Amino acid sequence: xxxxxxxxxxxxxxxxxxxxxxxxxxxxxxxxxxxxxxxxxxxxxxxxxxxxxxxxxxxxxxxxxxxxxxxxxxxxxxxxxxxxxxxxxxxxxxxxxxxxxxxxxxxxxxxxxxxxxxxxxxxxxxxxxxxxxxxxxxxxxxxxxxxxxxxxxxxxxxxxxxxxxxxxxxxxxxxxxxxxxxxxxxxxxxxxxxxxxxxx
Amino acid sequence: xxxxxxxxxxxxxxxxxxxxxxxxxxxxxxxxxxxxxxxxxxxxxxxxxxxxxxxxxxxxxxxxxxxxxxxxxxxxxxxxxxxxxxxxxxxxxxxxxxxxxxxxxxxxxxxxxxxxxxxxxxxxxxxxxxxxxxxxxxxxxxxxxxxxxxxxxxxxxxxxxxxxxxxxxxxxxxxxxxxxxxxxxxxxxxxxxxxxxxxxxxxxxxxxxxxxxxxxxxxxxxxxxxxxxxxxxxxxxxxxxxxxxxxxxxxx
Numbered sequence: 001x002x003x004x005x006x007x008x009x010x011x012x013x014x015x016x017x018x019x020x021x022x023x024x025x026x027x028x029x030x031x032x033x034x035x036x037x038x039x040x041x042x043x044x045x046x047x048x049x050x051x052x053x054x055x056x057x058x059x060x061x062x063x064x065x066x067x068x069x070x071x072x073x074x075x076x077x078x079x080x081x082x083x084x085x086x087x088x089x090x091x092x093x094x095x096x097x098x099x100x101x102x103x104x105x106x107x108x109x110x111x112x113x114x115x116x117x118x119x120x121x122x123x124x125x126x127x128x129x130x131x132x133x134x135x136x137x138x139x140x141x142x143x144x145x146x147x148x149x150x151x152x153x154x155x156x157x158x159x160x161x162x163x164x165x166x167x168x169x170x171x172x173x174x175x176x177x178x179x180x181x182x183x184x185x186x187x188x189x190x191x192x193x194x195x196x197x198x199x200x
Numbered sequence: 201x202x203x204x205x206x207x208x209x210x211x212x213x214x215x216x217x218x219x220x221x222x223x224x225x226x227x228x229x230x231x232x233x234x235x236x237x238x239x240x241x242x243x244x245x246x247x248x249x250x251x252x253x254x255x256x257x258x259x260x261x262x263x264x265x266x267x268x269x270x271x272x273x274x275x276x277x278x279x280x281x282x283x284x285x286x287x288x289x290x291x292x293x294x295x296x297x298x299x300x301x302x303x304x305x306x307x308x309x310x311x312x313x314x315x316x317x318x319x320x321x322x323x324x325x326x327x328x329x330x331x332x333x334x335x336x337x338x339x340x341x342x343x344x345x346x347x348x349x350x351x352x353x354x355x356x357x358x359x360x361x362x363x364x365x366x367x368x369x370x371x372x373x374x375x376x377x378x379x380x381x382x383x384x385x386x387x388x389x390x391x392x393x394x395x396x397x398x399x400x401x402x403x404x405x406x407x408x409x410x411x412x413x414x415x416x417x418x419x420x421x422x423x424x425x426x427x428x429x430x431x432x433x434x435x436x437x438x439x440x441x442x443x444x445x446x447x448x449x450x451x452x
Contacts, residue, residue: 013296017271046321116397118323118366121202121421122245122451142203142451144276146298146323162201185298187240187275 002026002198003038005065005081007055010046015078018184022191024198032064040200041065041073045080049089049105049149052080053097062098069100074200075176076133082171082178083149091149101173103151111150112164118148123161123181125169125189131158132200133177134170136192143169143181143189150180175200203451204414204443205245205422206436207399208429210235212281213253215261219427229430236269239429242436244275245451248301248369248424251281252344263295270296280328284308289316293324301326301369304342307349307356310363317364325367326399327360329353331386332373338386345373353386354393361394368394369424372402377427379405382413387420397421406434407442414448 004015006028019026026042027034035041043065045052056062069075077085086097089105097105109117122142127134137159145161153166156173160166161181171178177197183190210217210232217229229235236247247269251262259282270277279292280301289300300320306312306327317325330345331338331353338353357368370390372383382403391398400413404425413423428434440450 011293011298013267013270013294014274014298017296018274021272021274115202116395116421118321119202120323120366120397121205123202145202184274185276190274 001038002040002042003035004028004042004044005035005061006030007052007059007061009052009055009080010044012044015042015044015184018191018194022195022198024194030059030061032060035064035068039073040197041068041075043075043077043081043084045078045084046146047080049080049083049091049097050093050095052084053095056084066098066100069176072175074197075100076197077178078184079147079180079182082180083151085176085178086151086171089149100176101156101171101178103154103156103168103171105149105151108148108150108163108165108167111152115164118146119163119167120146123163125159125161125181127159129158129172131170131172131177133172133179133193133196134159135196137189137196141189143183143186145181147180151178201449203245203449205399206243206410206439206450207246207248207422207424208235208239208244208436209248209250209401209424209426211250211252211426212262212265214258215265217430218252219430232265233268233272235430236273239436240273240275243440243452244436245422246276246278247273248278248280250301251279253281263291266292266295266297278326280326285312286315286319289320289324293320299324299326299367301328303328303330306360307340307342307351310359313360313363313365317366322364322366325365326369327357327365327367328369328371329356329360329390330371330373331390338389341373354389357390358393361396365396367397367399369399369401375403376401378403379428381405381409382423384413384416387413387417391417391419399424401425404428404434407439410439411442411446411448414443415446
């Protein structure tokens with residue numbers, strides 16, 4: 001069972017439907033007991049970093065999710081959910097993240113050399129590490145991004161895309177994974193990434 | 201780098217895909233879910249669904265169609281038609297849309313653009329414009345291209361951009377359904393005044409028209425068409441293969 005964290009952020013229709021399409025049992029929930037019972041966690045999210053973090057804090061979910069991940073449960077953050085797994089972001093002022101994957105979130109506008117922001121569209125994924133959630137993905141496959149902030153390519157980047165700068169597509173530390181793109185909107189490539197996560 | 205997108209557009213009335221020429225003479229084409237499935241397999245980068253029904257019964261059928269498509273096709277979905285209020289945004293987003301396209305609703309109430317962008321993010325708000333030359337001036341038409349609003353299209357594009365739209369769809373009524381190529385002059389004029397993605401619509405008749413579009417106007421991000429894809433005259437896969445041969449970055 002995969003617990004998709006429901007904390008009042010974003011539209012989860014496609015994520016829920018894509019998990020169903022790959023035959024994964026999932027539950028949309030903000031309830032700690034239910035999250036505890038699940039064997040995997042997905043942290044989704046769209047919108048602003050600070051608002052989303054506050055929303056997790058208010059529901060008492062920040063430390064709880066950190067505890068679950070530190071206990072070894074596989075955790076996948078998607079889009080803003082991925083950014084939240086990192087140390088901090090400077091979106092509308094400094095804000096601390098969950099700190100489960102090293103690295104900080106920065107604004108794309110200053111880095112992307114005059115390209116349009118938000119970056120929105122399909123981009124090729126360049127794989128730099130053998131990562132468990134990319135076991136069915138080949139170098140150069142396309143995934144769908146929508147974002148204005150990003151984690152620069154670094155030691156914990158498993159795959160990246162180029163958008164005037166090297167943008168982390170997948171970040172990874174132990175049992176914690178982040179996808180800056182939307183696997184639930186990336187066609188078969190995305191479904192295969194979700195499938196690899198399901199099989200962990 | 202982010203690729204150029206090829207987008208089939210499905211006009212939906214009473215749960216069926218329909219198509220007209222120069223915005224009139226509408227005829228029935230196919231089941232939206234079936235067509236969506238085919239386009240996904242052919243490599244469409246996104247699907248656009250316009251609800252062109254006026255009745256509440258048709259609206260319900262449209263939401264049902266949208267949910268069915270979003271349950272099995274996992275690429276971005278844009279929805280337009282009858283979006284007049286924030287509640288309309290919420291209604292289609294809940295049914296699986298990723299982006300919402302406003303047209304007449306934004307002409308009546310331009311602040312709808314900003315209000316929606318603040319609530320759902322600017323990436324979610326698409327301003328769709330139906331434009332026709334009137335006395336040599338690019339003019340915005342409302343109500344599905346039937347009503348001359350008198351609005352200057354260049355000014356309206358700038359306004360939409362500054363209000364917070366995340367993308368513009370530029371439909372040329374003059375070239376719609378004519379199939380002799382996109383309206384380059386209009387597209388160049390509009391795309392030069394905004395700094396957000398611009399989707400070209402109206403006039404594509406063959407793969408070469410997409411090649412000409414992206415070669416001549418590199419600032420255009422996507423090409424949209426309906427009829428030529430629906431009746432299988434042009435396959436999306438062939439368009440993308442031709443584009444790649446010509447050095448245009450596409451997802452293949």
